[in-house]
Amino acid sequence: MGGDTAETVTQTSKPVLDKSAVPDLVHHIFGLTVTHVKELNAYDDLNFHIQVAPVHSNPFIKEVCPDGYTLKALNSVESKRPAIVEAHNQLMWKLKDEGFSVPYPTRTVSNTEWSVERLTKTAGPRWRPQDDSEPASDHVVRLLAFVPGQILHSVPYTPTLIFEMGEMASRIANCLKDFHHPVYDDLDSSWYLRSVPRVAQFTWVVKDPTRRHMAEQAVERFTKEVVPVIDQLPQGMLHGDLNEQNLLVSAGADGQQHIAGLIDFGDSHRSALVFELALVIMYMMVDCPAELPRLDVGGHALAGYRRHRALTPPELKVLKTCVCARFAQSLVLGAYAHHQNPANEYVLMTATNGWTAFAAIWEEPEERLYARWEAIGRERWAE
Numbered sequence: 001m002g003g004d005t006a007e008t009v010t011q012t013s014k015p016v017l018d019k020s021a022v023p024d025l026v027h028h029i030f031g032l033t034v035t036h037v038k039e040l041n042a043y044d045d046l047n048f049h050i051q052v053a054p055v056h057s058n059p060f061i062k063e064v065c066p067d068g069y070t071l072k073a074l075n076s077v078e079s080k081r082p083a084i085v086e087a088h089n090q091l092m093w094k095l096k097d098e099g100f101s102v103p104y105p106t107r108t109v110s111n112t113e114w115s116v117e118r119l120t121k122t123a124g125p126r127w128r129p130q131d132d133s134e135p136a137s138d139h140v141v142r143l144l145a146f147v148p149g150q151i152l153h154s155v156p157y158t159p160t161l162i163f164e165m166g167e168m169a170s171r172i173a174n175c176l177k178d179f180h181h182p183v184y185d186d187l188d189s190s191w192y193l194r195s196v197p198r199v200a201q202f203t204w205v206v207k208d209p210t211r212r213h214m215a216e217q218a219v220e221r222f223t224k225e226v227v228p229v230i231d232q233l234p235q236g237m238l239h240g241d242l243n244e245q246n247l248l249v250s251a252g253a254d255g256q257q258h259i260a261g262l263i264d265f266g267d268s269h270r271s272a273l274v275f276e277l278a279l280v281i282m283y284m285m286v287d288c289p290a291e292l293p294r295l296d297v298g299g300h301a302l303a304g305y306r307r308h309r310a311l312t313p314p315e316l317k318v319l320k321t322c323v324c325a326r327f328a329q330s331l332v333l334g335a336y337a338h339h340q341n342p343a344n345e346y347v348l349m350t351a352t353n354g355w356t357a358f359a360a361i362w363e364e365p366e367e368r369l370y371a372r373w374e375a376i377g378r379e380r381w382a383e
Contacts, residue, residue, distance in 0.1 A: 013076035014344070015046045015119055015139045021127040022048055026071060029117070030143055031058035031109045036068075041245060044337075045266070046073040049146060060107035068146040070103060070263075073119065078266070079140040085114050087183035088265045091176070091237070092144075098175045101248070101261035103144035114142040147261040149248030155257050157288045159300045161249065163381060164259040165284060166304025169242060169276040172262075173309055176237035184237070184270045190333060191267055192240065193275040194230055196325045197223045202336045211355050214362055215328040222325035226318050233272040233315055240267030242276060243283040245349075274315040277305050278322035282330070285323075285357040286350055294360050295369065298323070299376025306377070320366050327358035 017025070023034035036051040051068040078084065095102045105113040119127050121135040129136040152161065190198055199219050206212040239246075241264060248261035281298045288294055298319075305311065311319075330350050338348050361369070 013137055014042075014044050014341075015073040015075065015137075016121045016123055017046050017048075017073055017119055017127055018123050018125060019048070020125040022050065022071060025117070025127045025141065026050060026052070026143070029108050029115045029141060030056075030061075030106060032056045032061075032064065032069075032143075040070070044075045045078075047071070058107070058109050060109070060111050065106075065145045067148045069106060070144045070146050072142050072144060073117075074140040074142075074266075076137045076139060079116065079138055082114065082116065082140060083183050084187070085140055085142065087181040088268060089113050090181055091179065091265055091268055094179050095172070095175060095262070100171075100175070101147055101149075102265075103147055103263055106143040106145065108143075114140050117141050147248055147263055149250045149260045150257075151245055152247040152249050152259070153244035153287070155249055157284060157292060158257070159292065159296075159380065161257060161259060162280075162284050162288075162297055162300040163304035163307075165242065165247065165280045166277065166301035167307050168247070168259055168262065168304075169239075169280050169301075170305045170307065170309035172239055173236045173273050173276065179237055184268075187269045189267065189269070191329070192269055192271060193278065193322060193326060193329070194227070194271055196329050197227065199329050199332050202332050205336045205339050206332060208355075211331075214359065215332050218321075218324040218328040218358075218362065221321050222328075225321050226325070229314065229318070230272050233274060233318070234312060235270060236273045237270055238268060238273070238276045239265065240269050240276075240279075242280050244287060272315075273309075274311065274319060275322060277301060277311070278319060278326055280305075281319075281323045282326040282357075283350075285361065286353050294357055295364055295372060296376055298361075298369070299373035300380070302373050303377040303381035307381075316370070320361065320369060324358065324362050327354060327361070331355060331358065 019037050019039055022037045026032050026034050033053040034050050035053055038049045040047040040049055048071040049068055050071055052064050054064055089105050092102050092104050096104050107113060108115050116138055118129060118136050119139050120129040196219055203212050203216050206215060246264045247259055249257045250260040252258045280301050284297045285294045288297055331354050334348055334350055
């Protein structure tokens with residue numbers, strides 16, 4: 001997602017980079033010869049999956065990745081903070097070293113893990129501006145080892161996949177328990193769950209009065225019930241955007257799809273650990289199939305989370321409020337981003353089914369919802 005404050009939701013500048021310009025850019029920075037380019041979905045950055053020839057001119061690459069690479073050009077706001085890129089890289093290396101299937105950075109011909117390049121704002125086969133008068137902006141460009149697999153969004157959701165997403169959230173928390181980088185001490189973003197109170201200034205963009213009122217109520221409840229106790233909840237590192245676009249699946253020995261990889265650490269930050277689980281529940285509710293009741297999602301995810309980390313009573317108490325707050329945050333900020341840039345349809349992906357899912361959990365009494373989730377844990381996932 002991205003953006004460091006509510007203000008930068010309007011200022012974030014997505015890079016302009018034509019597919020035809022990618023080979024020259026990659027050769028310039030990384031000394032690799034591109035043989036294939038495919039643009040990938042991205043919210044406010046620009047991502048391409050590339051394949052490269054085995055012969056190259058980069059002395060810092062022993063052998064090329066057989067699955068290719070993800071070329072990432074960051075938006076102009078985040079490109080002004082390269083220290084954050086360094087923090088993300090260290091976090092990815094930590095997870096990789098602990099056995100997680102995640103991307104990791106490739107070194108440039110200058111022996112760095114990223115490069116800042118001035119990209120033209122003119123679409124076409126050039127990435128370099130012709131002269132100083134041509135509109136252009138600086139962007140961090142990096143190359144990450146491509147993680148093979150299908151994105152979760154491309155396969156039908158199952159209770160097993162949702163359970164494994166819950167597991168992933170708690171495994172990340174455990175793995176990064178002792179991880180620290182000073183950049184994470186004071187990071188801020190409108191997309192962090194603790195920033196939900198800021199959403200109130202954007203709810204006007206929701207034209208349907210019933211939906212707008214629901215979003216406003218969810219923001220108000222989070223502000224009153226969660227904000228005062230955030231610092232009292234267990235804290236740790238979060239991926240920050242565990243959704244259907246950032247988790248990869250592959251077929252296991254049983255022929256079923258299983259969570260196999262994790263990508264995109266652009267929203268990683270330190271906060272209340274329960275927020276990660278709330279995000280998992282929210283995103284899985286949006287597109288779950290008809291045969292899987294939306295209100296069951298939290299039961300499967302919670303059971304998976306508890307497999308590796310116990311949820312404290314104060315965390316469970318705020319969980320539903322956090323899920324509803326994330327619905328409001330994602331739907332409102334997505335609508336606002338589309339209002340600012342109507343050409344960016346990606347920001348509306350959650351909205352297709354999101355409001356229906358939001359209403360379903362918002363209207364369900366908390367006591368009955370938690371009883372339902374606990375029953376699923378006992379009956380389906382008891383060890």
